Amino acid sequence: MRYVKELLLGLSLILLVACSQTENEAGADKSDVGVDDLTDVQIMLDWYPNAVHTYLYVAQEKGYFAEEGLDVEIIFPANPTDPINLAATGDVTFGITYQPDIITAQQSGIPVEVVAPVVRSPLNHIIYFDETIETPADLEGKKVGYPGIPVNEVLLETMVTDAGGDSDQVELVDVGFELGSSLITERVDAVIGAYINHEVPVLKHEGYDVQYFNPVDFGVPSFHELVIVTNETMMEEDPSTVEAFNRAIVKGFNDMKENPEESLDILFMHEDQENFPLIREVEEEGLEILLSKMESDEEAFSTQNEDVWEETVKWLSDTGFLEE
Numbered sequence: 001m002r003y004v005k006e007l008l009l010g011l012s013l014i015l016l017v018a019c020s021q022t023e024n025e026a027g028a029d030k031s032d033v034g035v036d037d038l039t040d041v042q043i044m045l046d047w048y049p050n051a052v053h054t055y056l057y058v059a060q061e062k063g064y065f066a067e068e069g070l071d072v073e074i075i076f077p078a079n080p081t082d083p084i085n086l087a088a089t090g091d092v093t094f095g096i097t098y099q100p101d102i103i104t105a106q107q108s109g110i111p112v113e114v115v116a117p118v119v120r121s122p123l124n125h126i127i128y129f130d131e132t133i134e135t136p137a138d139l140e141g142k143k144v145g146y147p148g149i150p151v152n153e154v155l156l157e158t159m160v161t162d163a164g165g166d167s168d169q170v171e172l173v174d175v176g177f178e179l180g181s182s183l184i185t186e187r188v189d190a191v192i193g194a195y196i197n198h199e200v201p202v203l204k205h206e207g208y209d210v211q212y213f214n215p216v217d218f219g220v221p222s223f224h225e226l227v228i229v230t231n232e233t234m235m236e237e238d239p240s241t242v243e244a245f246n247r248a249i250v251k252g253f254n255d256m257k258e259n260p261e262e263s264l265d266i267l268f269m270h271e272d273q274e275n276f277p278l279i280r281e282v283e284e285e286g287l288e289i290l291l292s293k294m295e296s297d298e299e300a301f302s303t304q305n306e307d308v309w310e311e312t313v314k315w316l317s318d319t320g321f322l323e324e
Contacts, residue, residue, distance in 0.1 A: 038071035039241055041093035044083040045076055046226060048276030051197060051286035052119065053096075054267045055294075059252030061266045067251075068244035076272070080149075087229050088112045094245065099224040099312055100151045100321070107322060111232040116246050116302035119225040121293050123197050124155065125212040128190035129183060133211070136218055137165030145175035145188035152193045154321045155215055162219030184208070197286035197293075205282050221311040225293070246302055253294065253301045260287055 045053055056074055059065050065072040075092065077083055083095030084102065088110045096118060105112050126136060126144070133139065136159040146152040157167040175182040179191045180199050184206075194200070196212060203210045216222045228249075235242060256263040264283055271278045295301040316322045 037069065038066060039069055039244075040071050040073070041241065041245065042073045042075055043094040043228070043245075044086060044092045044096065045074065046080070046083055046096040046098075048076055048272045049074075049267060049270050050276070050278060051264070051267065051283045052123075052226065052290055054263050054287060055249055055252035055256045057252075057266050057270050058255050058263050059248045061269075062252070062255060064248040064251040064255075065245075068248045070241070070244055070248060072245070072248075074270075084110070084112060084229060088231050090231050090233060093234065093241075094228050094230050096226055096228055098151070099227050099309075100316060102227060102229060103309075103313055103316060104322065107324065112229045113232050113235040114304065115228040115230050115242055116249065117224040117227050117304060117308075118302075119290065119293050120296065120299060120308075121222040121225065122215045122220065123195040123225045123293065124152070124193060125196045125200070125214055126156070126159065126190055126192045127179075127183070127194045127196075127200060127203075127210055127212040129208060129211065130189055131211070133190065135163040135165075136160045136213055137163035139190060140165050140169040142189035143171045143173050143187075145173045145179060145182040145191040145193075147177050147179065147193040148174040149193060151321065154316070154319045155220060156192050158220050158315070158319060159213060159215055159218035197289045198282070201282040201285040201289075202279070204285070205279060221315050222308065223312040223315075224308060250300075250302055256287075257291060260284075260291075263287075 043056065045056075049057070053074075056072075060072055060074065081101075083092070084097040084105055086092045087095035087097075088105070094115060099117075102112060102114065126139075133142075136156075139156075139160055144156060146156070153172065156170065156172070160167040160170060173182075173188050175188065175191070179194045180203055182188045183191055183203070191199075194212075196214075200210050200212060230242060264280070264287060267283065268278060268280070299305060313322070317324070
């Protein structure tokens with residue numbers, strides 16, 4: 001009897017070890033297959049990494065993309081038109097661009113489709129130092145710098161006109177992307193094309209008393225500043241990848257919202273120190289501003305609102321920015 005018990009115990013141990021080895025091997029095989037089966041996608045940023053892209057890096061570092069079966073490469077543009085153009089041709093899977101640019105691209109027959117809004121209201125503000133400027137109408141007879149992007153002309157015209165001024169009496173000066181420095185050197189009296197989440201915190205950090213006008217307070221609809229796009233073929237033939245990507249960025253955003261300091265730590269791991277070094281104080285203020293613009297009480301992050309598109313199209317049409 002003792003021999004039988006020992007034999008049965010020995011067999012039990014052998015079976016237990018064998019089962020354990022089988023489970024470990026299965027787990028290892030499953031892990032390997034999971035890595036191999038990830039779908040490769042790329043997203044091209046609108047600019048170098050900064051606070052507005054934090055949710056992407058969080059989704060990447062926390063494994064939210066991998067959980068959705070995606071291996072995501074985050075890349076930078078060589079010029080501002082690359083994200084929409086390369087997404088349209090399929091050279092990149094996704095691109096981050098601007099709502100007015102999407103509307104004009106679609107009007108021109110460029111096959112881009114919207115995946116998700118990122119920033120739901122304008123970041124582009126008129127900023128200035130001159131305390132005598134109280135409304136956009138006070139820009140009459142003054143120089144306003146802008147980065148040469150046509151939609152800024154429409155923004156300025158709308159804001160000045162809505163405030164009761166004559167936009168023809170405002171001198172626009174193309175200063176490229178030297179927006180902050182053109183103000184500091186007094187080359188211009190104000191600038192448009194500057195972002196409230198970047199240029200404003202940077203100038204404050206440098207000790208300047210910055211004033212600004214929000215476009216939505218002066219006749220401009222609350223258009224989406226940044227939107228993720230893909231191409232029509234991707235949307236039609238592989239909607240599951242688009243949906244998986246969207247689910248992952250929502251997870252990244254929610255994590256960023258709940259853990260802003262940790263999320264910025266992740267962002268700083270990916271900063272481009274050579275071309276666009278980040279300042280912690282600036283990015284902290286920028287992220288705080290962005291959180292209120294990336295979602296609202298009525299609209300969750302990444303959700304779409306048809307009314308916003310209709311209002312933006314009407315505004316661009318009424319101003320003559322759109323041909324139709």
